[in-house]
Amino acid sequence: MKIVIGTGSCGIAAGANKVQVAFDAIIAEKGLDLRVEKTGCIGTCYLEPIVDVVDDGGKKITFVNVTTDDTRRIIEDYIMGENELKELQISESDITMIGKQKRIVLRNSGLINPERIEDYLAVDGYLAAKKCLTEMTPEEIIETVEIAGLKGRGGAGFPTWFKWDAAKKSPGKTKYMVCNADEGDPGAFMDRSVLESDPHALIEGMLIGAKAIGANEGIIYVRAEYPLAIVRLQNAIDQAREKGFLGHNLFETGFDFDLRIKAGAGAFVCGEETALIASLEGERGMPRLKPPFPAQKGYWNKPTNINNVETFANVPWIFRNGGDAYAALGTKESKGTKVFALTGKIKKGGLVEIPMGLTLKDTIFDIGGGIKEDKAFKAVQMGGPSGGCIPASLLDTKIDYAEITKTGAIMGSGGMVVMDETTCMVDMARFFLDFTCNESCGKCTYCRVGTTRMLEILNRITQGEGRDGDIERLEELCYKIKDGSMCGLGQTAPNPILTTIKYFRNEYEDHIYHKKCTAKSCKPLLIYTIDKEKCVGCGACKKNCPVDAITGEKKKVHEINQDICIKCGKCFSVCKFDSVIID
Amino acid sequence: MSHETREHHHEHGCGCGCQGERANPFAELSPILDHYADIPGSLITILQKAQELYGFLSVELMRYIALETHTSIAKVYGVATFYTQFRFKPVGKYLVMLCQGTACHVNGSKLVEEAVMDFLEIKEGETTADGLFTLNNVACLGCCSLSPVMMINDDTYGQLTKDKAIHILAELKEVASNETAGLATIEQEVIT
Numbered sequence: 071m072k073i074v075i076g077t078g079s080c081g082i083a084a085g086a087n088k089v090q091v092a093f094d095a096i097i098a099e100k101g102l103d104l105r106v107e108k109t110g111c112i113g114t115c116y117l118e119p120i121v122d123v124v125d126d127g128g129k130k131i132t133f134v135n136v137t138t139d140d141t142r143r144i145i146e147d148y149i150m151g152e153n154e155l156k157e158l159q160i161s162e163s164d165i166t167m168i169g170k171q172k173r174i175v176l177r178n179s180g181l182i183n184p185e186r187i188e189d190y191l192a193v194d195g196y197l198a199a200k201k202c203l204t205e206m207t208p209e210e211i212i213e214t215v216e217i218a219g220l221k222g223r224g225g226a227g228f229p230t231w232f233k234w235d236a237a238k239k240s241p242g243k244t245k246y247m248v249c250n251a252d253e254g255d256p257g258a259f260m261d262r263s264v265l266e267s268d269p270h271a272l273i274e275g276m277l278i279g280a281k282a283i284g285a286n287e288g289i290i291y292v293r294a295e296y297p298l299a300i301v302r303l304q305n306a307i308d309q310a311r312e313k314g315f316l317g318h319n320l321f322e323t324g325f326d327f328d329l330r331i332k333a334g335a336g337a338f339v340c341g342e343e344t345a346l347i348a349s350l351e352g353e354r355g356m357p358r359l360k361p362p363f364p365a366q367k368g369y370w371n372k373p374t375n376i377n378n379v380e381t382f383a384n385v386p387w388i389f390r391n392g393g394d395a396y397a398a399l400g401t402k403e404s405k406g407t408k409v410f411a412l413t414g415k416i417k418k419g420g421l422v423e424i425p426m427g428l429t430l431k432d433t434i435f436d437i438g439g440g441i442k443e444d445k446a447f448k449a450v451q452m453g454g455p456s457g458g459c460i461p462a463s464l465l466d467t468k469i470d471y472a473e474i475t476k477t478g479a480i481m482g483s484g485g486m487v488v489m490d491e492t493t494c495m496v497d498m499a500r501f502f503l504d505f506t507c508n509e510s511c512g513k514c515t516y517c518r519v520g521t522t523r524m525l526e527i528l529n530r531i532t533q534g535e536g537r538d539g540d541i542e543r544l545e546e547l548c549y550k551i552k553d554g555s556m557c558g559l560g561q562t563a564p565n566p567i568l569t570t571i572k573y574f575r576n577e578y579e580d581h582i583y584h585k586k587c588t589a590k591s592c593k594p595l596l597i598y599t600i601d602k603e604k605c606v607g608c609g610a611c612k613k614n615c616p617v618d619a620i621t622g623e624k625k626k627v628h629e630i631n632q633d634i635c636i637k638c639g640k641c642f643s644v645c646k647f648d649s650v651i652i653d
Numbered sequence: 654m655s656h657e658t659r660e661h662h663h664e665h666g667c668g669c670g671c672q673g674e675r676a677n678p679f680a681e682l683s684p685i686l687d688h689y690a691d692i693p694g695s696l697i698t699i700l701q702k703a704q705e706l707y708g709f710l711s712v713e714l715m716r717y718i719a720l721e722t723h724t725s726i727a728k729v730y731g732v733a734t735f736y737t738q739f740r741f742k743p744v745g746k747y748l749v750m751l752c753q754g755t756a757c758h759v760n761g762s763k764l765v766e767e768a769v770m771d772f773l774e775i776k777e778g779e780t781t782a783d784g785l786f787t788l789n790n791v792a793c794l795g796c797c798s799l800s801p802v803m804m805i806n807d808d809t810y811g812q813l814t815k816d817k818a819i820h821i822l823a824e825l826k827e828v829a830s831n832e833t834a835g836l837a838t839i840e841q842e843v844i845t
């Protein structure tokens with residue numbers, strides 16, 4: 071019998087390491103013959119820490135939201151006793167939710183130990199690579215990926231086979247295979263989870279791609295904020311090298327391929343291919359004009375192919391199951407599955423992998439369990455700073471590259487942030503502009519100055535100083551920035567504004583003309599008053615008001631002088647009797 | 654390049670601020686420079702390792718790296734300032750990284766930030782007078798489903814509220830003051 075604990079970054083943040091220590095202590099205390107093992111994460115973050123108890127026959131019982139106190143009960147009552155501990159077990163509805171997914175990229179996540187290559191080998195790991203290296207020509211490999219219809223999962227959705235073919239045909243002996251693990255969209259963590267939970271799937275995918283394009287060296291560019299991912303990946307690379315899946319003369323075919331990690335240093339624009347290459351070369355990560363494309367002139371001016379983590383993680387599955395099997399999933403133009411990070415105001419937040427073609431509604435309500443506290447759904451943000459907000463009226467949109475693009479958002483890398491009635495859409499646009507404005511590399515005037523001007527306007531609007539004509543000014547700037555920027559960052563930076571103006575123009579108008587934020591989120595637009603019925607005269611608000619806007623004697627009703635109030639919200643947070651009202 | 658040459662450089666106007674009379678203040682960096690200085694494209698890696706060793710990149714340190722890698726100080730400074738990971742001032746004992754990514758923003762990270770700034774009496778990017786806490790905003794720590802999230806040194810704390818965040822900081826403060834008082838360290842309780 072063994073105990074398996076989910077230890078992705080999320081699991082650890084939820085307390086998985088403490089749970090593991092607690093198990094170890096009880097096992098030692100009782101002298102039990104029980105192994106405690108690690109696995110990655112299954113994606114149901116809202117259930118972490120997750121503990122599986124697997125008996126010798128392979129039967130698995132899953133306990134969720136396990137606390138250190140629960141560990142003793144699991145050992146004494148369940149493992150040593152007869153109590154099923156139903157109340158700690160995963161619920162039927164959660165099992166159904168996981169069952170509605172189609173797991174290709176996440177096939178091993180939360181099931182195998184990411185720190186042991188033996189676990190990966192036991193689920194047929196590296197067999198696809200062996201087949202590609204020993205039995206297939208580069209042309210055949212590329213053809214299979216074409217049949218599968220795999221498109222890049224990093225955001226733009228470019229056909230993978232086409233990029234591989236271009237890099238293969240590019241003249242030159244030295245070529246590079248690069249993995250983009252920069253995962254810049256703030257609010258998405260699909261790639262982190264693959265790196266932490268199934269690093270060998272990425273390595274195997276890169277090896278197959280390297281064979282196809284003829285690269286002998288690979289680099290994985292990982293975001294600096296992912297320390298655990300870097301450790302697990304390095305460990306996996308070392309093990310793969312030891313077992314002969316990386317290095318010289320692989321599978322005795324004479325083909326050489328080795329991999330190394332380069333840690334990024336925190337710059338969103340480095341997710342752009344040419345900027346990523348500049349960063350790999352130790353420079354400032356500034357994009358350059360394309361063409362030449364990386365396939366012609368990439369890392370050190372050699373032909374280079376760059377793919378996203380999820381793109382590579384699909385590859386071994388495609389070769390074990392056939393391109394046709396992959397193409398059988400999804401829609402006409404978008405094949406296979408896509409992993410999404412469902413977050414925000416969602417009940418069951420986490421990672422979900424679904425076949426393309428499901429609707430947004432299916433994803434958010436059936437799989438994600440709907441909106442927290444059953445509030446009203448307002449919008450879902452897809453594509454991060456390059457994407458947009460999709461309103462409730464478009465919830466039947468299918469998850470498909472072209473369909474999502476039609477809404478004004480983009481498929482993006484897989485961030486899906488759900489918003490409810492308390493999220494202000496103007497503030498959302500301001501939030502993303504704040505991000506892109508900070509992250510602009512500064513090369514193009516439109517991107518550098520244009521985003522700054524747009525941010526200024528949005529700041530004004532959310533502070534109650536919006537003016538007539540602001541919406542039109544924003545729209546004009548949006549189109550100019552799209553045209554005047556060189557790389558994807560600038561070209562897509564206006565999307566969050568354009569989509570919110572398109573679908574939520576009334577909110578902009580409320581802010582500008584009526585100085586009102588219906589979501590009650592923009593503080594300067596709120597009016598604070600004290601409810602005469604409820605106020606007990608405790609004086610807490612008066613004591614805490616930084617500008618002495620509140621008058622009233624002890625035990626008598628207090629009042630706020632609107633001319634003095636700076637709308638800081640202190641009185642609201644300190645009042646224990648809910649007497650301060652926001653309007 | 655060998656270790657000796659590095660010492661030699663130091664004595665003859667290394668730029669570290671000395672007149673050749675002190676021992677190399679960056680001696681610990683030597684093995685790293687030995688390994689990377691001549692591999693093209695290693696500047697970011699060298700800066701990362703240097704920051705790991707010294708906590709931040711001082712002007713002297715950057716000048717020294719420029720000299721040893723045969724690049725200009727402008728180039729080193731230019732690269733270092735491009736990336737948000739690099740710091741140019743010392744950091745406190747606890748580096749508090751408050752996530753301001755989309756998921757955390759939607760779930761109220763601004764309120765947490767305000768409360769933390771109030772409690773520590775510093776703004777983002779600053780360090781408290783007692784040198785205990787440095788406050789930094791970051792974009793997404795990858796634990797979005799537990800948002801709002803903050804990371805303090807190597808520990809991640811999720812599902813924060815104003816009160817919870819302050820409780821965590823207050824506890825760390827107490828641990829630190831007990832340490833300086835020479836008492837045994839209390840095992841820090843991780844609240845999630």
Ligand SMILES: Cc1cc2nc3c(=O)[nH]c(=O)nc-3n(C[C@H](O)[C@H](O)[C@H](O)COP(=O)(O)O)c2cc1C
Binds near residue numbers: 226340343377378559
């Ligand atoms: C500003 C910007 C940021 C990007 N960030 C990422 C990223 O974090 N991860 C990623 O895989 N692709 C990112 N991309 C897309 C990459 O440039 C590139 O298209 C992708 O890595 C190619 O891999 P794929 O074909 O497998 O999708 C970004 C693009 C732009 C313009």
Ligand code: SF4
Binds near residue numbers: 339515518558
């Ligand atoms: S569009 Fe913006 S980020 Fe891209 S190259 Fe121009 S200035 Fe840099």
Ligand code: SF4
Binds near residue numbers: 640
């Ligand atoms: S919102 Fe702030 S300024 Fe206004 S009355 Fe309340 S505490 Fe005073």
Ligand code: FES
Binds near residue numbers: 078080081114115421
């Ligand atoms: S539990 Fe791992 S991604 Fe959330």
Ligand code: FES
Binds near residue numbers: 754755800801
């Ligand atoms: S948005 Fe805060 S952890 Fe991702």
